[in-house]
Amino acid sequence: MKVDLRINGINRSAEVEPRKTLLDVLRENFLLNGTHAGCEHGVCGACTVLVDGEPVRSCLMFAVQADGYEITTIEGLAPAPGELSVIQDAFCETHGLQCGYCTPGMILAAHALLQNTLTPTREDIAEAISGNICRCTGYGQIIEAVQFAADRLRVANTPRPAALAEKPIVEAK
Amino acid sequence: MSADPAAFRFVSTNRRVREDRRFVAGQGHFVADVALEGLLHVAILPSQHPAARIVSIDVSAALAMPGVHYVLTGDELAAATDPLMNGLDTPNVRRHPLAVGQTRYAGEWVVAVVAESRALAEDATEKVRVIYEPLPFVMTAAEALKPDSPPVHPAHGSNVLLDRTFVWGEVEKHFAASPRKLSFRVTWGRSSTVPIETFGVAASWDPWRDMLDVWASIQMPKYPDQIARALRIPANNVRVHQDVDVGGSYGVKRGIKQTVLVAHLARRLGRPVRLIEDRLENMRGGDAHGPERIFDVDVAFNDDGIVRSMKIRALDNAGAYAGRAPFQLGKPIGAIVGPYQIESVQYRAQSVTSNKAVQEAVRGFGQAPTNYAIETAIDKVAAATGLARIEVRRRNFIRKDQFPYLIPSGSTYDSGDYHTVVDKVFAHIDFASMEKERDRLRASGLLAGIGIAACLEPSGANSSFEPLLNEKNTTTTWMDSCRIVVDALGFVTVTIHNTSSGQGHETLVSTVVGEVLQIDPDLIRVIRPDSLACLPSNSPVGSRMAIMLGGAAFHAAQKLKTKLTRIGAHQFGVADDKAAYANGSVASNDKQLAWIDLVTIAHRQYHMLPEGMEPGLESTHVMQVPTGGTLPKDGRVQMYPCHSFEFHVVLMAIDPALGKPEIRRYVIGHDCGTVINPHIVKGMTLGGLAHGLGAALLEEFVYDDEGHLMTQSFMDYLLPSAHEVPEVEIVHHCTPSPFTVFGQKGSGESGYLGAPAAISAAVNDCVSPLGISFNKLPIRISASAMPSPTRNKANRKSKPNDHRLPRPSGAAEPAGIDPLAGRAIPVDPPDRGRRQPRILLRRRQADPAGVETAERSARPPEMDGRTENRASGGRRLARYVRLRSAGGGGRGLVAPDQYPSGADRDARTALRAARHRAAAGRRARRRSAARGACRGL
Known part of the structure; x- marks a missing residue:
């Protein structure tokens, strides 16, 4: 069957078997290897991608079901080659990963959360990533990463206190 | 040497972990990402019998399937390869990648199918016809130990792989002289590390160059050697690519059987072949289970709680083949007294075969179960003497001034300050207020308790347990290596000679080399050459890399620094010790040579080099484990050189x-x-702790009475999620090791070694008002509002490890009338999921019209290639889960949600299906990030 997908902002199409999962099509047909197979029965979350902005298990979705949808994979988050999104950079800052296998799914789950709120509580974050199993980190530094990313995103375009006070910056002598 | 921590520039600073960058961008290079021209794929047909003679295998129908290239049986593979290596001297326990003549556990690999795609290979496995003749089997260690138990390997004579008793010190005398004694049994359930990436391996054979190339998700010492030996080819015909990222291992990724299988196929077919285990293959047939161990412990102590002697009997269920499993009884000998001054120990290590999956190395290599036994002993001594648990520990701890401390079994502990660590932790938590909080929780009707556990993490692995348990093994080195090359433009490249599975080795060596050479670690390139270009190394096992790879990098950098200093001194015309290296330059009095000048001399100006010096700038160091290497004597040997210390305190509550x-x-x-x-250390600590929480409360490979694995998907083998793992507070202390270059010790196993003991202790403190205790991990509690004899009887068979709680007589009733009073409430949803029967379905096949139908197997099991217990995992589950459009249900992202109809479908099947869907729904609702997608269930 022919399937038309919009992946990371680019229209792609492929001829696929109806039984082929979105995960396998992303990896094999479009060579987007950042999406990983973990359990292939919808529990571990390593295969998470965003479908119209919502995290979805690509191992539980046939590619033909994704026809016409906007798919975002981990490759779609970095603004340019060699550059990182705020969330990706936050994961590096707190070392919110070890082996890196669950990381793309984890970051996409975090991305979806922070699209909805920039003031998540620890519980919100734990809930948002609870469908993604990480065997390395025990989640502590992942939660820190999401908190850190939320902080940065929240203040990104906020004037600094010094500017608000309209005080001239005195040059140090 | 040990350096002054305050003097470090890069070591111990909060620098980013350099590996992270590629992973957050999805640019890791895992084995499934390796692109090979003409790649073929493997699927496995497993045995559904715990023990059976293979009467015949008919592969003709499978071979005739479209896209199928080859079907491999155990007989062919065994004729072409040697058996896989055993750790012990047990030559008649022969292990091959595919079963030969007989299967020895349900899930054991019997036939491998090679096809153009994994899906086609899976399809074809169903066409393989195997006729089995079931044989008697044995599942438990206790049964296996009996002389009349069915032998898993008849040629071996019995199921006993190892039965060795060590007596270190005057155990009987100390027992006789001790006024108090107690005995108990604890059991460590079978669990494992279960990485999110399953094991995978790809191989290609080049007949013109006689070269086998291997890419694998591997963490295996001597891996190329083992491949060469099994395939009967020279070791320099094997080239393992070490730059493959490994998606988690924590010990278990030792896929030698997978590798030999795939390598043989690549050689046989002349095309690259890859096997990526699906989750089901991994869980039940990947040979990656962990220890399953019964401890019988006797303790001799006095009224002051001072423990003088211990007798420990450890009986381990190794599974169907030997492998390295028995060695996991050996490593704990290096810390057999834990952090305590215990004068004498008797240790009986028993390992038996059974008809369960094969055991492999798991984080700590046997130390976590042993620590659970030791810490339980200390708690029981406290209970017996009426002393506080922490007081008994304080009285028995080795004191700071006693290091280096020789324990009875022959290892010397390097350093530690256990009392101070405990004091710091208690000050941090204000222990008295934690006890008040526990009492407050109890008063509110909850079961509440505090668990404490201390543990040692032996680190810097050697392999002394090998010669200790196998006299034919004379291994006394377990080296690791590092090479530093400075190119002609002055840039530094460091090579390391192992794979890595998230431990941050690139960060480690760049930090160490940067520290010694006083250059920015970010400017240092770190690479992993293939195994033929490697220096002798072992793999990152036994918490060794900070010590061994860090040590090798340190010494290699020192050698380079010495050479640079000599070059400088030679130009200045002064003695070597009159010139000094600093920040990349060499100076003497007022003269100075910059880095690039030194590099240029080394690379281009031989005439300016000191006489006899080799040109170029390169250094290597092959490092021996710091405590050297000697063979065991009288059952004693120095195990690992360094000993980290952890102290866990946990407050738990259980709603009755x-x-x-x-x-x-x-x-x-x-x-x-x-x-x-x-x-990195923080991540290891937190991650190990989460892993330990799983072992204590959630994870177990449970077999039913028919010898089938019941927990073979993530819906029934439960890995802790962000909901289960608590926020953890870490209190740091630093007691440098005198044996290492910076004073570092290992930290890869830390949380895992102490958490199970601490959590077990906390649960037992929770239920202590009920006068009961749990003596088996994992502790999975199903509540029972009122103890019901009928129900309990019914439950007896359900799970051996299922603990049921009577309501505490002293605890307050929950508000209102409990509508479920008198009825068992197995509340834990995971627990419920565990009991769901497997779906009895074969995979769907496309009919000629292209319409997919699912077909129930009508054949008797022995005639069917794949039967009921395979169908629950892997890709097939996709069919049963409905997905709703993330956009709000406008579009029908609905997979076939009807249980496939068929003439043979009966009410029972439908019930099973409904229950399965409900269980899947509960799990999915709880865990799925795509929560919205599951609301339709």
Whole structure:
């Protein structure tokens, strides 16, 4: 069957078997290897991608079901080659990963959360990533990463206190 | 040497972990990402019998399937390869990648199918016809130990792989002289590390160059050697690519059987072949289970709680083949007294075969179960003497001034300050207020308790347990290596000679080399050459890399620094010791040569080099484990050189109506000497702790009475999620090791070694008012509002490890009338999921019209290639889960949600299906990030 997908902002199409999962099509047909197979029965979350902005298990979705949808994979988050999104950079800052296998799914789950709120509580974050199993980190530094990313995103375009006070910056002598 | 921590420039600073960058962008290079021209794929046909003679295998129908290239049986593979290596001298316990003549556990690999795609290979496995003749089997260690138990390997004569008793010190005398004694049994359930990436391996054979190339998700010492030996080819015909990222291992990724299988196929077919285990293959047939161990412990102590002697009998269920499993009884000998001054120990190590999956190395290599036994002993001594648990520990701890401390079994502990770590932790948590909080929780009707556990993490692995348990093994080195090359433009490249599975080795060596050479670690390139270009190394096992790879990098950098200094001194015309290296330059009095000048002399100006010096700038160091290497004597040997210390305190609460354990607070005191990278050590500690929580409360490979694995998907083998793992507070302490270059010790196993003991202790403190205790891990609690004899009887068969709670007589009833009073409430949803029967379906096949139908197997099991217990995992589950459009249900993202109809479908099947869907729905609702997608269930 022919399937038309919009992946990371680019229209792609492929001829696929109806039984082929979105995960396998992303990896094999479009060579987007950042999406990983973990359990292939919808529990571990390593295969998470965003479908119209919502995290979805690509191992539980046939590619033909994704026809016409906007798919975002981990490759779609970095603004340019060699550059990182705020969330990706936050994961590096707190070392919110070890082996890196669950990381793309984890970051996409975090991305979806922070699209909805920039003031998540620890519980919100734990809930948002609870469908993604990480065997390395025990989640502590992942939660820190999401908190850190939320902080940065929240203040990104906020004037600094010094500017608000309209005080001239005195040059140090 | 040990350096002054305050003097470090890069070591111990909060630098980023350099590996992270590629992973957050999805640019890791895992084995499934390796692109090979003409790649073929493997699927496996497993045995559904715990023990059976293979009467015949008919592969003709499978071979005739479209896209199928080859079907391999055990007989062919065994004729072409040698058996896989055993750790012990047990030559008649022969292990091959595919079963030969007989299967020895349900899930054992019988036939491998090679096809153009994995899906086609899976399809074809169903066409393989195997006729089995079932044989008697044995599942438990206790049964296997009996002389009349069915032997898993008849040629071996019995199921006993190892039965060795060590007596270190005057055990009987100390027991006779001790006024108090106690005995108990604890059991460590079969669990494992279960990485999110399953094991995978790809191989290609080049007949013109006689070269086998291997890419694998591997963490295996001597891996190329083992491949060469099994395939009967020269070791320099094997080239393992070490730059493959490994998606988690924590010990278990030792896929030698997978590798030999795939390598043989690549050689046979002349095309690259890859096997990526699906989750089902991994869980039940990947040979990656962990220890399953019964401890019988006797303790001799006095009224002051001073423990003088211990007798430990450890009986381990190794599974169907030997492998390295028995060695996991050997490593704990290096810390057999834990952090305590215990004068004498008797240790009986028994390992038996059974008809369960094969055991492989798991984080700590046997130390976590042993520590659970030791810490339980200390708690029981406290209970017997009426002393506080922490007081008994304080009285028995080795004191700071006693190091280096020789324990009875022959290892010397390097350093530690256990009392201070405990004091710091207690000050941090204000222990008295934690006790008040526990009492407050109890008064509110909850079961609440505090668990404490200390543990040692032996680190810097040698393999002394090998010669200790196998006299034919004379291994006394377990080296690791590093090479530093400075190119002609002055840039530094460091090579390391192992794979890595998230431990941050690139960060480790760049930090160490940067520290010694006083250059920015970010400017240092770190690479992993293939195995033929490698220096002798072992793999990152036994918490060794900070010590061994860090040590090798340190010494290689020192050699380079010495050479640069000599070059400088020669130009200045002064003695070597009159010139000094600093920040990349060499200076003497007022003269100075910059880095690039030194590099240029080394690379281009031979005439300016000191006489006899080799040109170029390169250094290597092959490092021996710091405590050297000697063979065991009288059952004693120095095991690992360094010993980190952890101290866990956990406050838990259990709602007696729900039976769900909840961690209210978790504090860990951690002393691994000098920390090289704080982020990495923190991650290891937290991750190990989560892993230990799983072993204590959630994870177990459970077999039913028919010998089938019941927990073979993530819906029934439960890995802790972000909901289960608490926020953890870490209290740091640093007691540098005198044996390592910076004072560092290992930290890769830390949380895992102490958490199970601490959590077990906390649960037992929770239920202590009921006068009961749990003596088996994992502790999975199902609540029972009122003990019901009928129900309990019914439950007896369900799970051996299922603990049921009577309501505490002293605890307050929950508000209102409990509508479920008198009825068992197995509340823990995971527990419920565990009991769901497997779906009895064969995979769907496309009919000629292209319409997919699912077909129930009508053949008797022995005639069917794949039967009921395979169908629950892997890709097939996709069919049963409905997905709703993330956009709000406008579009029908609905997979076939009807249980396939068929003439033979009966009411029972439908019920099973409904229950399965409900269980899947519960799990999915709880865990799925795509929560919205599951609401339709």
